[in-house]
Amino acid sequence: MSDLIDIxxxxxxxxxxxxxxxxxxxxxxxVSASMISQIERNxxxxxxxxxxxxxxxxxxxxxxxxxxxxxxTNPVVRKNNRKKLHLNNSNGVYELLTxxxxxQIEFLYISLKPQEKTYIEPITHEGEECGxxxxxxxxxxxxxxxxxxxxGDSISFKSSIPHHxxxxxxxxxxSVWAMTPPSF
Numbered sequence: 634m635s636d637l638i639d640i641x642x643x644x645x646x647x648x649x650x651x652x653x654x655x656x657x658x659x660x661x662x663x664v665s666a667s668m669i670s671q672i673e674r675n676x677x678x679x680x681x682x683x684x685x686x687x688x689x690x691x692x693x694x695x696x697x698x699x700x701x702x703x704x705x706t707n708p709v710v711r712k713n714n715r716k717k718l719h720l721n722n723s724n725g726v727y728e729l730l731t732x733x734x735x736x737q738i739e740f741l742y743i744s745l746k747p748q749e750k751t752y753i754e755p756i757t758h759e760g761e762e763c764g765x766x767x768x769x770x771x772x773x774x775x776x777x778x779x780x781x782x783x784x785g786d787s788i789s790f791k792s793s794i795p796h797h798x799x800x801x802x803x804x805x806x807x808s809v810w811a812m813t814p815p816s817f
Contacts, residue, residue: 645673647698694815762811766807767784768804770784770801
């Protein structure tokens with residue numbers, strides 16, 4: 634990622650444009666006012682769950698918080714032009730395989746180094762997701778169940794069940810994931 638994105642300033646701008654104060658957003662998103670204030674001042678990096686709650690409360694996509702412009706008319710995403718997301722509480726590198734997040738489905742390329750997890754704590758969000766392992770080995774933990782995936786294996790589950798992934802191999806694990814509705 635060549636330029637760091639100022640999520641705090643973007644969040645504050647969207648909140649003010651929506652004519653909401655921090656307290657109102659806190660109630661609507663179920664995120665503490667203190668946390669929102671710290672995010673807006675770039676003192677903390679929010680988790681994907683917090684970003685999702687804030688974006689939903691503000692009626693925007695998470696991608697919009699990352700500075701994404703509304704609907705890109707070019708349907709092609711070149712390998713060297715993917716938007717990369719580095720999130721707090723996540724060791725993975727997420728690359729958006731769709732031109733934007735203003736769609737009914739989200740398509741992500743996720744890479745994890747050996748023994749790294751996607752998220753420190755399991756996450757939940759609305760909808761469903763499915764993943765396919767391109768390279769390496771991945772342990773997918775969904776609720777109380779653990780699923781070991783190797784190259785060529787795939788999985789699907791309801792995203793409302795707490796979940797995260799762990800690279801259990803000795804090499805980088807690369808997988809692609811589709812989620813509906815988009816959560817980034």
